[in-house]
Amino acid sequence: MAWFTLILAGILEIFGVAMINQLSVKRNWQTVILLILGFGSSLAFLSYSLQFIPMGTGYAIWTGIGVVGSALIGMIVFGESKDWKRIVFIILVLCSAIGLKLIS
Amino acid sequence: MNINWIKVFVAAFLEIFWVIGLTHSHDLWTWTGTVILIIVSNYLMISAAQVLPAGTVYAIFVGIGTGGTVVAEILFFGEPFRWGKIFLIAVLLSGVIGLKLVTENKSDKVKKGVES
Numbered sequence: 559m560a561w562f563t564l565i566l567a568g569i570l571e572i573f574g575v576a577m578i579n580q581l582s583v584k585r586n587w588q589t590v591i592l593l594i595l596g597f598g599s600s601l602a603f604l605s606y607s608l609q610f611i612p613m614g615t616g617y618a619i620w621t622g623i624g625v626v627g628s629a630l631i632g633m634i635v636f637g638e639s640k641d642w643k644r645i646v647f648i649i650l651v652l653c654s655a656i657g658l659k660l661i662s
Numbered sequence: 663m664n665i666n667w668i669k670v671f672v673a674a675f676l677e678i679f680w681v682i683g684l685t686h687s688h689d690l691w692t693w694t695g696t697v698i699l700i701i702v703s704n705y706l707m708i709s710a711a712q713v714l715p716a717g718t719v720y721a722i723f724v725g726i727g728t729g730g731t732v733v734a735e736i737l738f739f740g741e742p743f744r745w746g747k748i749f750l751i752a753v754l755l756s757g758v759i760g761l762k763l764v765t766e767n768k769s770d771k772v773k774k775g776v777e778s
Contacts, residue, residue, distance in 0.1 A: 575720050582712040593708070621728070625721045632717035639715060643764045648717065650757030651725040654750040658732050661746055 560610035567603035568623025570596050575628035579636040600624075618659040625652045666710040667762065670719055673706035674726035681731045686739075718761050729754045 574596030581589045608616045629648050632638035676699050683696030711719040729751045735741035 575716055578708050578711045578720075579716045581708070582716070597704075621724055625717075625724055628720050629717035632715055636716070638717050639764075639766070641764060644718065644761065647757045647760035647764065648721045650760065651721045651754055654754035654757065655725045655728040657750045658728050658747060658754070661744070661750075662732050662735065662741065 560607045563603045564607035564611060564616055564619060565623065567600045567607060568620050568627065570600035570603065571620065571624035572627035572631060574600060575624065576631050576635070579632060583636070614659050614662060618656045621659065622652065622656055625655075664767075666713045666767070669706045669710035670714065670722055671726070673703045673710065674723050675730065676703035676706070677723060677727035678730035678734055681727060682734055682739075713767050714765060718765050722758050722761060725754050725758060 574593055577589055577593035577596055581593065604616070604620050607620075625648065629638075629645075633640050680696050680699035680703060683692060683699060687693045687696050707719060707723045732741075732747055732751065736743050736747070
């Protein structure tokens with residue numbers, strides 16, 4: 559159950575970032591509310607999951623899903639750059655952040 | 663450096679403090695400060711992501727927040743120092759600098775017309 563809510567938290571985080579993107583396309587209150595609901599529910603599911611999953615592992619997985627998912631959605635849906643250098647640098651930031659969360 | 667990059671870095675810097683606040687807040691004042699920092703930090707991040715690519719902004723925001731929190735825990739809260747952590751922070755910073763160098767504003771594209 560905790561793993562399920564953790565993955566759900568990651569997916570809601572991707573949704574939140576997608577709403578940040580959506581806001582730059584179309585600025586309205588509905589998007590702002592969806593954005594807040596997305597991140598809010600994501601954090602709620604994350605903190606529930608962290609009662610059962612070790613903190614470093616839980617955070618690392620949540621961050622990983624969020625960063626990878628939002629980068630992919632940005633490239634596929636919102637036309638963000640697919641430049642290989644950008645992808646390599648995002649992977650560098652992501653891997654080091656995950657590493658730090660696992661060893662800390 | 664353009665204003666949106668300043669927003670990203672200030673947002674990430676403030677994130678370090680609210681992450682610390684989430685674990686170390688103990689009374690009404692520290693919790694109030696933490697909540698204010700969360701709001702300001704996320705507002706700046708979202709505002710920067712209206713012009714810079716959101717995927718890039720979010721990766722940097724999360725990355726610097728994580729690296730900065732690890733440094734703060736070592737400096738101020740007695741977490742053990744390890745070379746592995748310093749190495750990972752160096753990798754992280756090189757990724758952030760790289761992203762800064764290869765990123766273009768998306769504002770031109772938005773003006774061209776995805777708007778409905």
